[in-house]
Amino acid sequence: MKILVPLKRVPDPDTRIRLQPDGAGIETDGVKFAVNPFDAIALEEALRMRESQPGLEIVVVTLGGEEAIEQLRTGLAMGADRAVLIRTSPSLDSLAVAKVLAACFRRELPDAVFMGKQAIDDDSNQAGQMLAGLLGIGQATFVSGLEIAAGARRARCRRETDAGIEIIEVGLPAVFTTDLRLNEPRYVSLPGIMKARKKPIEEVTLADLGTEAVSRTTVVRLELPPRRKAGQRVRTVDELISKLRLEAKVI
Amino acid sequence: MQHILVIAEHAHGVLKPATGSAAAFARKVCAETGGAFDLLVLGADVHPVAVAATRYGAAQVLVADSPALAEPLADRYAHLVAEIARTREATLVVAAASTFSKDLLPRVAGLLDAGMVSDVIGVQTEGGALLFRRPMFAGNIVATVRLSGAVKVATVRGAAFAPGPTQEDPSALTVVPVNPDALPSLSTFIGREEKAASRPDPTEARIVVSGGRAIRSSEDFERLVGGLADALGGAVGSSRALVDAGITPNSLQIGQTGKVVAPDLYLAVGISGAIQHLAGMKDTKVIAAINKDGDAPIFEVADYGLVADIYEAVPEMIAKLKS
Numbered sequence: 097m098k099i100l101v102p103l104k105r106v107p108d109p110d111t112r113i114r115l116q117p118d119g120a121g122i123e124t125d126g127v128k129f130a131v132n133p134f135d136a137i138a139l140e141e142a143l144r145m146r147e148s149q150p151g152l153e154i155v156v157v158t159l160g161g162e163e164a165i166e167q168l169r170t171g172l173a174m175g176a177d178r179a180v181l182i183r184t185s186p187s188l189d190s191l192a193v194a195k196v197l198a199a200c201f202r203r204e205l206p207d208a209v210f211m212g213k214q215a216i217d218d219d220s221n222q223a224g225q226m227l228a229g230l231l232g233i234g235q236a237t238f239v240s241g242l243e244i245a246a247g248a249r250r251a252r253c254r255r256e257t258d259a260g261i262e263i264i265e266v267g268l269p270a271v272f273t274t275d276l277r278l279n280e281p282r283y284v285s286l287p288g289i290m291k292a293r294k295k296p297i298e299e300v301t302l303a304d305l306g307t308e309a310v311s312r313t314t315v316v317r318l319e320l321p322p323r324r325k326a327g328q329r330v331r332t333v334d335e336l337i338s339k340l341r342l343e344a345k346v347i
Numbered sequence: 348m349q350h351i352l353v354i355a356e357h358a359h360g361v362l363k364p365a366t367g368s369a370a371a372f373a374r375k376v377c378a379e380t381g382g383a384f385d386l387l388v389l390g391a392d393v394h395p396v397a398v399a400a401t402r403y404g405a406a407q408v409l410v411a412d413s414p415a416l417a418e419p420l421a422d423r424y425a426h427l428v429a430e431i432a433r434t435r436e437a438t439l440v441v442a443a444a445s446t447f448s449k450d451l452l453p454r455v456a457g458l459l460d461a462g463m464v465s466d467v468i469g470v471q472t473e474g475g476a477l478l479f480r481r482p483m484f485a486g487n488i489v490a491t492v493r494l495s496g497a498v499k500v501a502t503v504r505g506a507a508f509a510p511g512p513t514q515e516d517p518s519a520l521t522v523v524p525v526n527p528d529a530l531p532s533l534s535t536f537i538g539r540e541e542k543a544a545s546r547p548d549p550t551e552a553r554i555v556v557s558g559g560r561a562i563r564s565s566e567d568f569e570r571l572v573g574g575l576a577d578a579l580g581g582a583v584g585s586s587r588a589l590v591d592a593g594i595t596p597n598s599l600q601i602g603q604t605g606k607v608v609a610p611d612l613y614l615a616v617g618i619s620g621a622i623q624h625l626a627g628m629k630d631t632k633v634i635a636a637i638n639k640d641g642d643a644p645i646f647e648v649a650d651y652g653l654v655a656d657i658y659e660a661v662p663e664m665i666a667k668l669k670s
Contacts (some may be wrong), residue, residue, distance in 0.1 A: 264420065
């Protein structure tokens, strides 16, 4: 069994996001980057599956430039077996990413793709479903529980939906996108970092994969959202009720 | 000129209000660019839903009704939606943002080789091109984006497009034939654990009372947040901290990675107001907050702030609302 885990390099979730003065992009100077937290959950799930299924191979992959090797190293230090860097320009939309991942899938032929349900930078929540659609394979999104028995060709998933937990079975290969509650990813350990140094990171180009990356999305401008004005302080519960009733007229 | 295909969402035989928002978005685009929109209802035994859907100003309501569509499995639904979009030469496929549409529409976009924009909060035309506004980075940035290609896909935020009054003239109903054997069967529906529906859905409620870290147990949450929501006839929500602590279920989480709400009143009880939480509620009309910490960031966005211990203030408020 082989699991492919795409990792996206994103600004650390605790970073304060600032716009470049011309609004053309996000200020990246001095910004710390991290593996997209949902992707870390996806990798953790693969690592846990390997604990009960020795021999399972975990391949982490990312798209981008030299800088994205940092996130692959994190993935290897967490325990992935090997890593692939696909050289692309940094600003691809979800469809372009899904097409590149589809080409990578055809080369690696994994049994499953585990990836985050969304990246916390563009919050699009698209790439996994697009990938499954492009490949014509099954998908389970917003996964909070996942069972794939050793040697099985089906997965049983619990999915977080607006209506509650949904349980579905999906034939393999399939794409699984992970929700927050699936697991809590491990921290990278020092021995993990040492071991990771010996693990291979392969670099491939789009030409190697026989694909191209064309985005259909153009960002015209970025802006800060209008700020809400801080309102008034009230001193008592009575005053709060009265303001909500008589001034705001919402209760 | 646009030909828009709006995907309706329904549950238990009732059209979801957010479908009205998706239709309102489609009407707005058609008003700016010319064109028309159709509303597509997929499911099993959905004739009553389809009839309800005829009141939103669509040129046609398309009904794909089959036992094979009883559950919204993405592989089947996407196959059918993509096929209908192709046959009818749709230029834009739209649904209200929800876990249903977020599961389905990106797959449709993949099948149609279409660019997609999620969580649209605004739309305009500039030089004939459609420009979509959407939040990124937990709502800290608003991007204006353009999509290229003959067909585009979008999910739109219900709160950003008011459904508007229903139309007197009903749309025409058209049955779309479904051949179950031609549908992919990559997945199987096993079951659903629906949450108890004693309170309204926070994404649809006029009032949402939401609890945060200051709440110490599930019992306290039910007594304080649940009690206050019941006294106000509202829904309950929760910050991520309480879900992580196992005090509230995931389905209540409001924020960047949970639900996005924009009610008339959001009453934050013991919520500090991290940016990831604000991303899920800051388009609310009126925000009120009760928190012991007067420096909590929630007070920077709250219209009304009460610095108080929630364990004292909330029971008092419930009692006074009931009297």
